[in-house]
Amino acid sequence: MKKNSTKIVAFILIAIFISACNAVKRVPDGKNLLVKNNILVNGKSTNDEIASNQMYQKPNGTLLGYKLRLNMYNLANLNPDSTYQAKFKNNPGLYERQAKVLSAKQVDRLGQSFLYKGIHEFLKNTGEPPVIVDTAKTKKSLTRLKYYYFNNGFFNVKTDYNIDSVGRKKAQVNYNITTGPGYTLDSIKTNILTPALDSLYKTNNEPSLLKSGNQFKTSDFEEEKSRITTYFRNHGAYFFQPTYINYNIDTIGKQNKADVTLIIKNNNIQERDSSRTEPFKLYKISDVNIYTDYSPTNAKTKINDSTAYNNFNLYSYKTLKYKPRAITDAIFITKGSTFSDTRTTLSSRYLNNLKIFNYPSIQYEVDKRDPAGESLIANVYLTPRKKYSFGATLDFTHSNIQDFGIGASVSETIRNVFNRAETLEISARLNIGSSKDMANPNNNFFNVSEYGIDTKLNFPRILMPFGTEKIIPKRMIPSTSIAAGFSKQRNIGLDKENFTGGLSYNWSPKRRNTVKLDLLNAQFVRNLNPGNYYRVYTSSYNELNGIANQYNTDATNIDENGNLIISQGTTNFTNEVLNNQTALTPADAQYKDVESIEERRVRLTENDFILATSYTFTTTTKKDLADNTFYQFKTKIESAGTLLSAISSVASLPKNTNGNYEIFNLEYSEYVKTELDYIKHWDFGKEKVLAVRSFFGIAIPFGNSNYIPFSRSYYAGGSNDNRAWQPYSLGPGSTNALNDFNEANMKIAMSAEFRFKIFGDVKGAIFADAGNIWNVLDNVIDDKAKFNNLNDLEEISLGSGFGLRYDLSFFVIRLDLGFKTYNPAHPEGDRWFKEYNFGHSVLNFGINYPF
Known part of the structure; x- marks a missing residue:
């Protein structure tokens, strides 16, 4: 061993020497x-x-x-x-x-x-x-x-x-x-020649970036220029530019101090071969002209159709195809208002958000009809997109369910459906894939498939039977979406039909804040092949079959190999155990195992109907894609079934034998769910970034339900979660992922990742992921899967590892190798580094960063 160590050290030293040379x-x-x-x-x-x-x-x-x-x-x-x-x-x-x-x-x-x-x-x-x-x-x-x-x-x-x-x-x-001593700012004075601007400057409540006692920084002076320019141009100074702001810095007779005089001269006007100066004017809008079908080819042709609406003038070179309010609601520049860059920008954002125009342009000209020359005409040029557009995509996918998939979709977009800037989107999709986790008796490579159709109708306003302008003003860019969809899965689990529909509202209270209110979100999931359960969830079958090998007394339940027959034998044996027709009693551990297996089977094979309302709020300080020092916070509150229970109670509708209400002969789900998601990035320069994320989510069933539907549950593991575990293979609690697709109704997740540049577009990362899922306040009886008290926080797992990323500008290809650092599935005292090796590592492939 000593000889080998010497050789290794010698080899490393030689390699270093060769590299150095x-x-x-x-x-x-x-x-x-x-x-x-x-x-x-x-x-x-x-x-x-x-x-x-x-x-x-x-x-x-x-x-x-x-x-x-x-x-x-x-x-x-x-x-x-x-x-x-x-x-x-x-x-x-x-x-x-x-x-x-x-x-x-x-x-x-x-x-x-x-x-x-x-x-x-x-x-x-x-x-x-x-x-x-x-x-x-x-x-x-x-x-x-x-x-x-x-x-x-x-x-x-x-x-x-x-x-x-x-x-x-x-x-x-x-x-x-x-360096010598640093100079600080002493007295700060202003010399603004235009009285109107001088008055604006004095009434500006925003704090100046230049303060007596601060160290001199050129960047502060430039930012102060930008601040003043923005304020002036938002209060009518149309011709004002940052170049009109100058500073006089006086250090004569000062001991490491500088007196500052902010100088703003009058407007310099070029007239052919001469120039003159005059005080800046503050402009108001005299007219707003909207050209609804502008293009360079028809710019010089005659206007064919026009109308006036709420002090807006709408023109069309052909026939006017829009109801006036659909356009004017998107424009914040109004007749008689003061010129404002902010109003111009907000109008451009809203017009872009309509998705029916290409590159809206807003231009101003001085109104020659005003003898004082203090009026502007706003001309809004809109170039319509095509009313109909067709799209098709072909994708190669990888997901938690499919190891490999090929997806194709076609879509048709119809714009301005009702002449009020509405957009109708219709899409159809087909996916075939391969999954080693699915039942596959014929051993086909493409053993899963799904097809579906979705429709979505967007309105650039809040659809309500009453006005919402005072609550959600149009500057928040509100919109309404009505959606409906149908999909059908074959050979995926139990085979499903999924019907969805919803009514949602979206708006932005501030520049980087968004709100989504799902007033109605309906989902109906129908399992087409519940008898296939034990062929898909093989872990549950193997556990039940092992118990049957000891306690089954009915020969018709087993095949010639002594295994339970699916699904006749599994159903009969389970009923015999739970009806005390075997040697097992409720006090036996195996009895409780059968009870737990049956509870999970019923939960995952029952059809689900969910009618929910949710509120989602998101805020971020991220300025653009290049900003790597920011935070993002997202919270969501969802309530399902409450409205249906209230109607059922008021109408005195009868309950079924389980004591629950039904709709369409189906017990609907009732629960309340909340989520908190926080992301923070720090940029240390030289393309070194530290990113952290924390997540907490919990869904509590009540009233008409004692469990959460699978589609609304949480899972752990995977390329965007704890990367040391495969998807659905972590938890719940300390159960060691006994089932095939492990889920629960509470989740805690925390991640930290340090990202750095390797060379060129190749980036690296080291990461640590912690978290788990648990069952709480539902019908799960396995104590290891439940969160009973704060001591169960000891079951939070820890995975760590490293990764490579290749930046293609428009997206990032990501490979992460995760190692199980702390595994709560092992006995206490034997959880650290038990499987910290390449044999138990997990390689994850992902697109873009996980958070």
């Missing part, structure tokens, strides 16, 4: 490979990322400290064509001999093959050439550093650099920054 393979003599930029501020090294970004040269990238791309580049032959030709020059007659066997054309082609040329092209393009220390670029970096610190208030900054050798052909550049 290889790193400078293509560094010319007399030059140095840049290995580090060291920024020293007042003698101390700094990790300021913004300062580091001022560098014109940065060292070659590393993967866990190893210069992978540099060494790949060094492995490449930069001139493979010359090397190939040299082989024949150094071996006279070799070309002729090979040409006799392969032909001259094939020998020439061999030089262009992957073996001789392609592999070197790959290494060169994927790799990274050595970064050679360039003093010219170093001086340019130093100049940028000087400006960076100057712009942060260090007006007396001094800079210098030196290059230190740190090995053969290797060097680091030291940037020496002596």
